[in-house]
Amino acid sequence: MWAFNFLLLSAALFSIGVFGVIARRNAVMVLMSIELILNSVNLNLIAFALMNNSIDGHVFALFVIAVAAAEVGVGLAMVLMIYRNRRSISLDELSEMKG
Amino acid sequence: MTLASLFAQADGGVNVAQNVGFYIIAAGMLWAAFRVVSTKNVVHAALWLVVVLGGIAAQYILAAAEFVAISQVLVYIGAVMVLFLFGIMLTRATIGADTDVFNKGWAVGIPVALLVFGVLAYVTIDFTEDSLLVDPTEEQIAATTTAISDGYLGPYLVPLIAVSFVLLAAAIGAIVLARKD
Known part of the structure; x- marks a missing residue:
């Protein structure tokens, strides 16, 4: 198996996630795109662990999974609070902090 | 086969x-x-x-x-x-x-x-x-999980404890943010 297979796949997933973060209007969909990005990074870590015959990549991937779970919990709580206050989670309407 | x-x-x-x-x-x-x-x-x-x-x-x-x-x-x-x-x-x-899902x-x-x-x-x-x-x-595949646990309880013990505090803080923060007063 070519060494760049996993890395190219995760680069493609990362780019699709970046597009989703930029283009999506719904805050929940933006969180889903962030999940795509975090998963592509995890795939990279596992591929590096395989390339270097080392276990550290697995350990780091599990750390990233734990932090991503925390991030989704806090992110969705924030989305819920915004929805409760404004009856909308469209990100382009949140402009109170605009300078 | x-x-x-x-x-x-x-x-x-x-x-x-x-x-x-x-x-x-x-x-x-x-x-x-x-x-x-x-x-x-x-x-x-x-x-x-x-x-x-x-x-x-x-x-x-x-x-x-x-x-x-x-x-x-x-x-x-x-x-x-x-x-x-x-x-x-x-x-x-x-x-x-939805009608307008894009910015x-x-x-x-x-x-x-x-x-x-x-x-x-x-x-x-x-x-x-x-x-x-x-x-x-x-042998390497069979020893993978052992090696991960050795990593967590050896050189990565402090980051593991830190991540557990991050999860605790995130859980409390999510409850505080999402509950109705």
């Missing part, structure tokens, strides 16, 4: 079955990821995300990372997707397809994504050239 052992090492060190599995799963994952960022229905986006996360778990197994694959299935497909579906159900105003300037995302992919692909191919991944031996 299974099909996998028939194909294994048929092409001078390149594991054909592994490659075939990789490309089939990768194609499905890329299509599902494209649907996640392009579908107009929020629930469908969440369900396509399940396909991507499952494909990533399958790629972990191909990369001899079974423990991470099981963790991926438990945490992402089990817990995070339930959170997402709850978030959608608690916030969604419209049932079915006004959504087209900017296409050149940005293509540029990011171009740079990453160039660097990746330039860095790895045509080196091949070495298949891990049976």
